[in-house]
Amino acid sequence: MAEAPALPSASTAPPPEALYLHVPFCRSICPYCDFVVVAGRAARGPGSRVGRFAEALRTEIALRADLLDRSHPDRPPLRSVYLGGGTPSLLSPAEVGATLGLVADRLGIASGAEVTLEANPGPDERGDLAGFRAAGVTRLSIGAQSLEPAELRALGRRHHPEDVAESVRAARRAGIGSIGIDLLLGIPGQDAASWRRTVEAALALGTDHLSLYHLTLDDPDEEGLTGPLGDHLPLRPGARRWRERARRLQDDDRTAELDALAEPLLAGAGFQRYEIANLARPGHASVHNRAYWERRPVLAAGPGAHAFDGIATRSWNAAPLDPWLAALRPPDGGPPALPPGDRIVLGPDEIRSEAAILGLRLSAGIGPGLTDDPVLAPVLAWGRAEGLLAAAGDRLHLTARGRLLSNELFLRLLP
Ligand code: SF4
Structure with missing residues (x-):
């Protein structure tokens, strides 16, 4: 296991080891979601902007590669690529293939690199997993959140527990070699019995990786994250009301008890905790996520996506989709430019x-x-x-x- 780094001393930023691509489309928006997401007509049907987005994403990758060609002409290929969202599985395999092809051409993807795609489990959301595998995806991260029907309803999720099982089976059939499931702790109404059933059901599916995240119900507006250059979108009024209700039902002590309850179940199934909220069978710890915790340099593209230079500069694209698209696909046909965003130097x-x-x-x-x-x-x-x-x-x-x-x-x- 690689060691967490000591304080960096280099004065020149190293080249990126990892690439994060943010795909901001979902079928619907869950009330607890803090990710940069658009839904409704933008995500489906004749008004869908997914195709235009994918073209613009490739333009941003090319522009960022141009900069790296000047600053780091002899850089090594990437060790990981992560398509996160949103629901990247709403992209077609052809879009994923074209995007990964460009990444390989311009940035390089190392042999054996981890290429993750996040998928939602619903039958109209998980996409063509065999097509994604053929496009170069090696790892699937499934947003299950719970395997209890009542908890999924409480969260406003569209899928059922059986959809998660079918997604895992389809991923295995497709030859995707590493499969992870995300679960939430602190769901309103969740108790020790329902949490145990969820963990046991996830283990029975034969997943390779589990992320156990605590449901946090912050307000990005109050935190000042939703301005024109912010990395979050404003909270919708319905979502704010949902959070206020859900917050009253949360109990930190009970959530901690549930977290502890999972430990022997997971250890008994051969999972090792390699990070506070992440466990994996041997050989399945996420290379990409480790880059964040180890403060390694990460390149990023897509609305709201965050990059890090590996030393002191954290930068991000502004969250709103329209200005991001307008910069990369100018309506007047002018040359593309990098999208608006901001940075902090630590x-x-x-x-x-x-x-x-x-x-x-x-x-x-x-x-x-x-x-x-x-x-x-x-x-x-x-x-x-x-x-x-x-x-x-x-x-x-x-x-x-x-x-x-x-x-x-x-x-x-x-x-
Ligand atoms: S499916 Fe995931 S990314 Fe999409 S709205 Fe729900 S929580 Fe957010």
């Missing part, structure tokens, strides 16, 4: 804090360069005294208790 304190927090999310934890940092030392000592952190050689990692109370530790690690 200072030394922020880099230190981020490296510690992201590193501690990984089971490997943090090592010298962070463990012996004098600024971090008081918080790390507090974490050890409280039983949230434990040492293994010269490294520090979260304990089981630390995993459940990680937010308290991470807040103290902020600059």
